[in-house]
Amino acid sequence: MNKQSTEIQTARVAVDTVVFSVFDGALHVLLISVNRPPHYKNMNGLPGGLMTMKETSDEAVRRHLSGKIGLFHLYFEQLYTFTAIHRDKRNRVVAIAHLGLVTESEAKGVAREGGRWVPVLEVGQLAYDHNEILNTAVLRLAGKLLYTNIVRHLLPKKFTLTELQKVYEIIRNETFDKRNFRKKILSMNIIKDTHEMQTGVANRPASLFTFTGTKVTEIPLISSI
Amino acid sequence: MNKQSTEIQTARVAVDTVVFSVFDGALHVLLISVNRPPHYKNMNGLPGGLMTMKETSDEAVRRHLSGKIGLFHLYFEQLYTFTAIHRDKRNRVVAIAHLGLVTESEAKGVAREGGRWVPVLEVGQLAYDHNEILNTAVLRLAGKLLYTNIVRHLLPKKFTLTELQKVYEIIRNETFDKRNFRKKILSMNIIKDTHEMQTGVANRPASLFTFTGTKVTEIPLISSI
DNA sequence: GCAAAAGTGTTAGGTATACACCCATGC
């Protein structure tokens, strides 16, 4: 391995993905087992792997997540590229890290063996520099909630305003006033009422909302100068 | 070249840098000559080059900019990593693109042969995917002006409020009311009055200001929900 | 004294925040 890496004279390129999902009242991240002695024995790490000569980073992300892990429907975007020389103690590997999001139902469908969902607050030491990548992703996600409609990829097609608020509260780690939250979200024009109602709940049924548009876009909240 | 690239089985890693400077009333970008027939003959392109096995991307950026170009003092940060398969028609090269900023006086010091400053609005077709990288950088810079103090790296140590406003107006491509701009900037606490005055101007001399702190940081402008 | 840019306050409209009660459903 080491011989080969000095021969090829260039760093390898890998993709890593921090896939988040919100359920059971917590932000979860998808982890896989890493077992590469002597440096990384029976540890957790982020899913990912090498990018081949014939695929882009996006294609590599899809290939690695759909393979052993069985994750097919996810939103993801590039996060940051990590190039510290010894970030992988075995070889020189540059990691193009990505931030991914899936809904709860998609999360529940990942192959049993492929990966598992761990609450972000309970993640211990990860292999490589994956704790640093995870921290970067958490901050990015919390930031993007405020000025994009990225939250759409954490919720099902139809959802209640309370469900939406819970996702914001969990990721932002703060609570919001229900009335003010609704006013604010509705004023953004990123969701609309389906005029359908929840059924089978032991309380007054909530209205179901859906996201307008189809893409992740910025919402002009930042006032100009 | 092509033979080698198929042998090594992994994409090469390069860094490219979009270095901006504001002077003569326009946003300028630093370009170099690219002459790599048959695909790229006598074109302009962004400065950059391969990253070696023994350096990080940041170190590669510094090496490429300080070498032929003679640019030593600049701020830069990672922008985005471009991985399209044919972004370089000769070989598979992944580019970690960076956004750099220099003051006018630093810009004037670049080696004659190494590079030249071109107003962004007058940039024509660039080699590789460098137009796409440039566009990404322009948008990032305009966005970051609004919620960080990144502008500090485009101005000298001491500057007038009008100079600061001009930089904002040029990059944001909009004009601001002088009184409101001053109130807003001063309320951000990113600059302070040096109590020195301009000298030698044919009008009332302006106060000179300087940036507080030393790092690029986010300014809490985004209201919570 | 004139040309050029610096510097300075107020008002009106809109947005953010804080806060408490009634409603609809399942059991």
Place this chain on the structure above:
DNA sequence: GCATGGGTGTATACCTAACACTTTTGC
């Protein structure tokens, strides 16, 4: 009928946006 979460309005404070004249210097 009771437990549970759904749904709604107002008043205040703050921030944003629009706008015009006087001051200081060099020539």
